[in-house]
Amino acid sequence: xxxxxxxxxxxxxxxxxxxxxxxxxxxxxxxxxxxxxxxxxxxxxxxxxxxxxxxxxxxxxxxxxxxxxxx
Amino acid sequence: xxxxxxxxxxxxxxxxxxxxxxxxxxxxxxxxxxxxxxxxxxxxxxxxxxxxxxxxxxxxxxxxxxxxxxxxxxxxxxxxxxxxxxxxxxxxxxxxxxxxxxxxxxxxxxxxxxxxxxxxxxxxxxxxxxxxxxxxxxxxxxxxxxxxxxxxxxxxxxxxxxxxxxxxxxxxxxxxxxxxxxxxxxxxxxxxxxxxxxxxxxxxxxxxxxxxxxxxxxxxxxxxxxxxxxxxxxxxxxxxxxxxxxxxxxxxxxxxxxxxxxxxxxxxxxxxxxxxxxxxxxxxxxxxxxxx
Numbered sequence: 512x513x514x515x516x517x518x519x520x521x522x523x524x525x526x527x528x529x530x531x532x533x534x535x536x537x538x539x540x541x542x543x544x545x546x547x548x549x550x551x552x553x554x555x556x557x558x559x560x561x562x563x564x565x566x567x568x569x570x571x572x573x574x575x576x577x578x579x580x581x582x
Numbered sequence: 583x584x585x586x587x588x589x590x591x592x593x594x595x596x597x598x599x600x601x602x603x604x605x606x607x608x609x610x611x612x613x614x615x616x617x618x619x620x621x622x623x624x625x626x627x628x629x630x631x632x633x634x635x636x637x638x639x640x641x642x643x644x645x646x647x648x649x650x651x652x653x654x655x656x657x658x659x660x661x662x663x664x665x666x667x668x669x670x671x672x673x674x675x676x677x678x679x680x681x682x683x684x685x686x687x688x689x690x691x692x693x694x695x696x697x698x699x700x701x702x703x704x705x706x707x708x709x710x711x712x713x714x715x716x717x718x719x720x721x722x723x724x725x726x727x728x729x730x731x732x733x734x735x736x737x738x739x740x741x742x743x744x745x746x747x748x749x750x751x752x753x754x755x756x757x758x759x760x761x762x763x764x765x766x767x768x769x770x771x772x773x774x775x776x777x778x779x780x781x782x783x784x785x786x787x788x789x790x791x792x793x794x795x796x797x798x799x800x801x802x803x804x805x806x807x808x809x810x811x812x813x814x815x816x817x818x819x820x821x822x823x824x825x826x827x828x829x830x831x832x833x834x835x836x837x838x839x840x841x842x843x844x845x846x847x848x849x850x851x852x853x854x855x856x857x858x859x860x861x862x863x864x865x866x867x868x869x870x871x872x873x874x
Binding site: 537 | 657658661662664665668739743746747750753754757760761764845848851852854855858859861862865866868869872873874
């Protein structure tokens with residue numbers, strides 16, 4: 512399950528990378544590529560977040576939480 | 583646009599003002615570290631000079647851009663400059679995520695005697711490799727510090743999840759703003775930009791609240807390798823969100839001034855990418871610090 516989450520995050524980074532290439536090229540084609548890549552990255556990010564919450568609720572993943580020392 | 587091969591800017595005083603600002607900042611910072619009374623005011627003065635320089639210099643660039651002085655060659659330079667900046671940002675956060683990975687997966691187990699014979703449990707008497715490690719081995723035994731394994735868990739479903747939802751929503755509103763810009767819907771563009779900025783500010787407010795709780799409960803920058811990596815990663819991310827909110831506000835001002843059109847809006851694209859990147863970094867933090 513952890514590998515699936517990490518793979519999804521890598522895919523999101525690949526779309527960010529694709530957007531940078533669009534930004535670098537410029538013009539109409541570059542601008543279109545950038546917009547589409549950023550749109551895909553936000554769709555995937557929201558889906559991954561929803562999956563995390565669902566997986567946590569169903570017990571597929573046990574969240575770490577944040578650790579605080581006891582006084 | 584100019585037909586010249588390259589726009590050569592006039593002589594300018596902004597670089598020397600920037601140098602004076604940085605020098606003032608570091609002189610103030612070094613002296614406040616030595617508890618010199620005038621350290622803080624000089625540091626603040628340095629910040630103010632740098633802010634003045636950035637406002638003035640970038641303002642000059644905007645003025646030159648809207649007056650049509652820049653040709654396609656200059657546009658290409660801006661795009662390459664932004665790309666190298668993006669590369670440096672990716673490497674910056676890769677180093678901090680790398681530090682978290684190294685500490686958690688490699689160095690702390692090694693100190694507990696795992697995998698090799700170089701680091702053994704005898705190096706720190708009574709040391710057991712645990713995560714989170716919220717005490718520094720060298721401090722153990724002093725002032726009642728122990729190899730603390732007693733910690734309480736703060737719910738991932740609380741502020742961290744709310745903050746992730748907020749930042750992801752800001753990514754959605756920014757995407758709608760981007761679409762509105764490309765479609766020429768100016769009022770929708772401004773409304774979505776305002777929503778994005780507001781969500782960023784709310785995120786920062788919650789982050790400060792979370793820091794207050796954590797610090798009050800005893801999790802500090804000095805709380806072992808966990809405290810150090812937690813505050814470095816989330817702190818630098820918060821700093822980037824702050825910069826992002828400032829940049830989005832400048833872009834909103836420029837939209838209101840009518841600086842962008844359907845074909846020419848590189849500044850918007852650069853800032854939009856930066857915000858999406860900051861969003862993804864937080865998603866990575868949420869996953870690696872709070873979940874996996």
